[in-house]
Amino acid sequence: MDIRPKVLVTKIGLDGHDRGSRIVAAHLRDAGMEVVYTPPWQEIAAVVKLAQEEDVDVIGVSSLATDHLIVPRLMEALRAAGLSEVGVIVGGIVPDDDERALLDAGVARVFHPGTSLADIATYVRELAARSRAAKFAA
Amino acid sequence: MNKPLPTANPASTAEAHVRWSAEYAAQLPGEREVRNRSGIAVKPLYTPLDVDASRYDADLGFPGEPPYTRGIYATMHRGRTWTQRQLIGLGTPRDYNARLLDILDKGATAVSLIPCNSVYRGFDMDQVYPELLGTCGVVANTADHMDACLAGVDLAKTSCSLNDPLPFTLLAFMLATAKRRGVDWRLVSGTSNQSDYISHYVANHMFFRLALPGSRRVLVDHVAWCNAHAPKWNPVSVVGQHMQQAGATPAEAMAFTLSTAIQYAGDCVAAGLAPDAFLPRFTFFFDISLSFFEEVAKFRAGRRIWQRVVRERFGARDPRSWRFKFHAQTSGVDLTRQQPLNNIARVTAQAIAGIFGGLQSLHTDAYDEVLSCPTQFGARIAVATQNILREEAHLTDVIDPLGGSYYVESLTDAMEARIAEVMDEVDAQGGMFAAVQSGWVQRRIGESARAFQARVESGEQTVVGVNKYAVEEDESARPALPRPDPALMQAHRDDFARWKEQRSQADADRALSALARAAQGSGNTFGAVVDAAAAGCTHGEICATLRRELGFGQPLVVV
Amino acid sequence: MEKSSLTLLSADAVRRGDRAAIARAITALENEMPGAAALADALATEAGRAHVIGITGPPGAGKSTLIAALLAECTKRGRRIAVVAVDPSSPLSGGAVLGDRIRMSEQAAAENVFVRSLASRGHAGGLARTTRRIVDLLDAAGYDPVIVETVGAGQSEVAIAALADTCAVVCPPGLGDDVQAIKAGILEIADLLVVSKGDSALATATVRDLEGMLALRARRGGWKVPVLLTSAARGEGVAALLDAADAHAQACGRGRRLARPEPAPADERARTAALAARDAFARNCRIELVDAGAGHAEVAMTVGAEHLNFNGTCHGGALFALADTAFGLASNSHGRVAAGIEVHISYHAAAREGERLAARASEVSRTRRLATYRIEVRRGARGEGDLVASFTGTVYVTGRHHDSPDGEAPTRSSRRSP
Ligand SMILES: Nc1nc2c(ncn2[C@@H]2O[C@H](COP(=O)(O)OP(=O)(O)OP(=O)(O)O)[C@@H](O)[C@H]2O)c(=O)[nH]1
Numbered sequence A: 001m002d003i004r005p006k007v008l009v010t011k012i013g014l015d016g017h018d019r020g021s022r023i024v025a026a027h028l029r030d031a032g033m034e035v036v037y038t039p040p041w042q043e044i045a046a047v048v049k050l051a052q053e054e055d056v057d058v059i060g061v062s063s064l065a066t067d068h069l070i071v072p073r074l075m076e077a078l079r080a081a082g083l084s085e086v087g088v089i090v091g092g093i094v095p096d097d098d099e100r101a102l103l104d105a106g107v108a109r110v111f112h113p114g115t116s117l118a119d120i121a122t123y124v125r126e127l128a129a130r131s132r133a134a135k136f137a138a
Numbered sequence B: 001m002n003k004p005l006p007t008a009n010p011a012s013t014a015e016a017h018v019r020w021s022a023e024y025a026a027q028l029p030g031e032r033e034v035r036n037r038s039g040i041a042v043k044p045l046y047t048p049l050d051v052d053a054s055r056y057d058a059d060l061g062f063p064g065e066p067p068y069t070r071g072i073y074a075t076m077h078r079g080r081t082w083t084q085r086q087l088i089g090l091g092t093p094r095d096y097n098a099r100l101l102d103i104l105d106k107g108a109t110a111v112s113l114i115p116c117n118s119v120y121r122g123f124d125m126d127q128v129y130p131e132l133l134g135t136c137g138v139v140a141n142t143a144d145h146m147d148a149c150l151a152g153v154d155l156a157k158t159s160c161s162l163n164d165p166l167p168f169t170l171l172a173f174m175l176a177t178a179k180r181r182g183v184d185w186r187l188v189s190g191t192s193n194q195s196d197y198i199s200h201y202v203a204n205h206m207f208f209r210l211a212l213p214g215s216r217r218v219l220v221d222h223v224a225w226c227n228a229h230a231p232k233w234n235p236v237s238v239v240g241q242h243m244q245q246a247g248a249t250p251a252e253a254m255a256f257t258l259s260t261a262i263q264y265a266g267d268c269v270a271a272g273l274a275p276d277a278f279l280p281r282f283t284f285f286f287d288i289s290l291s292f293f294e295e296v297a298k299f300r301a302g303r304r305i306w307q308r309v310v311r312e313r314f315g316a317r318d319p320r321s322w323r324f325k326f327h328a329q330t331s332g333v334d335l336t337r338q339q340p341l342n343n344i345a346r347v348t349a350q351a352i353a354g355i356f357g358g359l360q361s362l363h364t365d366a367y368d369e370v371l372s373c374p375t376q377f378g379a380r381i382a383v384a385t386q387n388i389l390r391e392e393a394h395l396t397d398v399i400d401p402l403g404g405s406y407y408v409e410s411l412t413d414a415m416e417a418r419i420a421e422v423m424d425e426v427d428a429q430g431g432m433f434a435a436v437q438s439g440w441v442q443r444r445i446g447e448s449a450r451a452f453q454a455r456v457e458s459g460e461q462t463v464v465g466v467n468k469y470a471v472e473e474d475e476s477a478r479p480a481l482p483r484p485d486p487a488l489m490q491a492h493r494d495d496f497a498r499w500k501e502q503r504s505q506a507d508a509d510r511a512l513s514a515l516a517r518a519a520q521g522s523g524n525t526f527g528a529v530v531d532a533a534a535a536g537c538t539h540g541e542i543c544a545t546l547r548r549e550l551g552f553g554q555p556l557v558v559v
Numbered sequence C: 001m002e003k004s005s006l007t008l009l010s011a012d013a014v015r016r017g018d019r020a021a022i023a024r025a026i027t028a029l030e031n032e033m034p035g036a037a038a039l040a041d042a043l044a045t046e047a048g049r050a051h052v053i054g055i056t057g058p059p060g061a062g063k064s065t066l067i068a069a070l071l072a073e074c075t076k077r078g079r080r081i082a083v084v085a086v087d088p089s090s091p092l093s094g095g096a097v098l099g100d101r102i103r104m105s106e107q108a109a110a111e112n113v114f115v116r117s118l119a120s121r122g123h124a125g126g127l128a129r130t131t132r133r134i135v136d137l138l139d140a141a142g143y144d145p146v147i148v149e150t151v152g153a154g155q156s157e158v159a160i161a162a163l164a165d166t167c168a169v170v171c172p173p174g175l176g177d178d179v180q181a182i183k184a185g186i187l188e189i190a191d192l193l194v195v196s197k198g199d200s201a202l203a204t205a206t207v208r209d210l211e212g213m214l215a216l217r218a219r220r221g222g223w224k225v226p227v228l229l230t231s232a233a234r235g236e237g238v239a240a241l242l243d244a245a246d247a248h249a250q251a252c253g254r255g256r257r258l259a260r261p262e263p264a265p266a267d268e269r270a271r272t273a274a275l276a277a278r279d280a281f282a283r284n285c286r287i288e289l290v291d292a293g294a295g296h297a298e299v300a301m302t303v304g305a306e307h308l309n310f311n312g313t314c315h316g317g318a319l320f321a322l323a324d325t326a327f328g329l330a331s332n333s334h335g336r337v338a339a340g341i342e343v344h345i346s347y348h349a350a351a352r353e354g355e356r357l358a359a360r361a362s363e364v365s366r367t368r369r370l371a372t373y374r375i376e377v378r379r380g381a382r383g384e385g386d387l388v389a390s391f392t393g394t395v396y397v398t399g400r401h402h403d404s405p406d407g408e409a410p411t412r413s414s415r416r417s418p
């Protein structure tokens, strides 16, 4: 299927540093994707509603100051809303131990500082294709 | 007697320069132009032809004298080096206090306190997910908590730097503590390190959702109140660090900081304060990136511009108003997750740039900050780095040791010009407040952040271990995670719930109504915050009241 | 539980207002996926109940922020409300940051609100090509009103007038000379004129300017266009705006769009591919079509020995041919025959044998008769490298149509004939 990936780039929790998420959002746009961007501090319920209404293929969560610790709550809320096909990635400062916990909670991948934007875009495109295929599988 | 800069015979210098240029071009044909992070072209060589020796007195002068290019005090680091201010905060007040007493014991001379992100955002601990509590700062929501944080600290003698964003409840809690201990508020000294609401609104969105005009009011009230009641307290710290961390170039960060300071000073004057009454208590807080000479020049140029601005725009006559006092922190953005121990080298270079730039106070980042919040081990190395630079490396033997370098003087001039350009653009937008309200500053910072990232992606900017010299990771360099003990945090939450049940609700309600009335009318909102803190109101309650009265604000996001 | 695409594209679920089903159906419509047309037909009879409010105006006028305030007001009045917000796609990458929703994030979290962002995907006129069908679907799902935010409009982007029952043109204060431009263009389509940012200095003066201009204009269908002052920041004038929109619907009716035939299904990509296949000269120059859509086209070639000049670099004429091919395809992509009348090219760097070059054409402006394109020739298979040449060109748009043998513009019979 010829798809233009639709991606949500967001931040949940308390922190507001958004340099990274803005750069990633702009890069995904330049890589040909349609990006919904939110201000920081999103409530988990609001992210789920947005992901559903916009029917995004991938959600990218940026976390620099331990907000990734509530990503498992987001994963649970997405599942409860029937959105388990949506691919979720986390980018930012995530210690190794926490990374394992996130992957166990269903996060597709964690990107650490220093990852090239091109690598992120390539991965998001693949993940989006998988997610779209799962959503529209007969 | 001041001796002029050594100059050769100008004619023969010029001739030699032509000769050398030809030789250089022949050996490096088609060399790419080198530009620093602020976009200033940097030549391969600087000579007497790049400086005007006759401008020494006007542009450089002497330490402690305008234009302060060489430093704001006559004795600079010879007289007193700098305040070693390691910012700390983690877990419960009791955890914090233990760590604080430990570092005071090891030679730190001042207190610093970072609150939990929930505090920045205006929440009490019972309003957020428990797993987020205390992971990046101490969870302090009441005067009692502050009392516990500062147990064993003499508030009359110890300078306290509080990372205390609007509405300055941490200071209010500390003043309540001082009063309980019988310490006169006029002796309390330190800085409200996070008073720069504009930088929060623009750069890191660490604010409690108060709308911009409300924030403007609260800051002016804070300055006026501190002037009257806590004269040794620095109520304003203008934080260029946030702008630069968010992606502004060093020149932009300096320009936005100065323009912000101009905005705050103008607001204070409009509120009837005399410039010389509050300007001596203005302080600044900057980021030091790895662009070594650029950072040195940034600070030297900043000092020069500030003394001009306060005299020309505000008519300040007290030399204490002219001095550009700043704290600086090594840049976390330059640190890498890959080969984290390399960060110690980066922090060292950054710190030296700050020291040569003439800082008054320094925080060196822990090498493990990009892995998580810093560990105690990492923090100890960061402190040791400062000690080595101060006492082993002979950096402080000479004041402004790079002064007179053809390159540094020329770059200082160029940075000054670039900074002034950006400040003019801000003025054309109607000043910093307007430029931030319209999103102009945010857009500009976003563009610079993307441009820098593009340089890293293309390899034009080397980042060791990331886009060059990558090696197999050495996992052993990864420290253990510092996280608050969940049981202790739960106990802290339980205590808080119990305390709320037991406090005098009537007193708290009365104080919150008084705060609301102050906000509705023309009373001093910070005075009312101080009263509310003493009356047993919590941080979250105070924030919610102000937000209700002064307006709700979201970050203005510009992509 | 297994959810099949069949249940997901269920007209019943859409009628019931099932959020997930609506969202997925919109994706299907937007991407013209299998089953989408059938779904649209199934729901077509239910369209026409909702009041469709178009919000248009220059970039940054405050449209999204105003919609956020309208959402709050509608929520207060107990309405179920949907927003379709269209943002421009980048003509170069085809990607987009859908930024309108950022301004509505707080209000969009409410249960009674449904917000969907669309990228224009190269469609001219300030809307995405599928916007109308998506509005029909939200209408059938029971949302009322349905608000449509256009791409920040220039002068000629008037498609919203054909879609919306009530068209609100948002003017930021202090338009100054721009008032002339607005007067010439989108002012004509306004049912309501809204001055935004009423909290800022020049707002009342702008109200006066606009009222002055309206006085010179004939009334349309008995409706007197009001000029409304709003401040989304202070929440002022928002209730009055909603009242005025209601009054307009009362006076002029709902379902305006249904009276017009839906525009022909413009399959720009297929059409452009067909045109490219017929282009003997381009084929001779070994120019290949890479991508095309409404108002844009991308072609590429590898510099071969036959393209070289006496200096051994790519001949200027070959670069011209590459750029001109992209220009021709983009300008003819909308379906009407367009003929070049003026072009200009600048050469910035030499290209050598073996290099792959790409030319991308994007639409700068388009009116009924004239359209202007900008073309960049860059190195790299997708033009990711340095700029080699830049080209601007203008075409005259004829009345003839590519797709119909007799040269008449085809119309598709509407699903509901008026
Ligand atoms: N002072 C003030 N500023 C406003 C108001 N409404 C919007 N703005 C500001 O105007 C800028 C643009 O607002 P948007 O709502 O994004 O404008 P838009 O017309 O949707 O923009 P595009 O969709 O990009 O064309 C933002 O900086 C808003 O904060 C208002 O009522 N008062």
Ligand SMILES: [Mg+2]
Pocket (backbone or CB within 6 Å): C063, C064, C065, C099, C100, C149
């Ligand atoms: Mg908008």
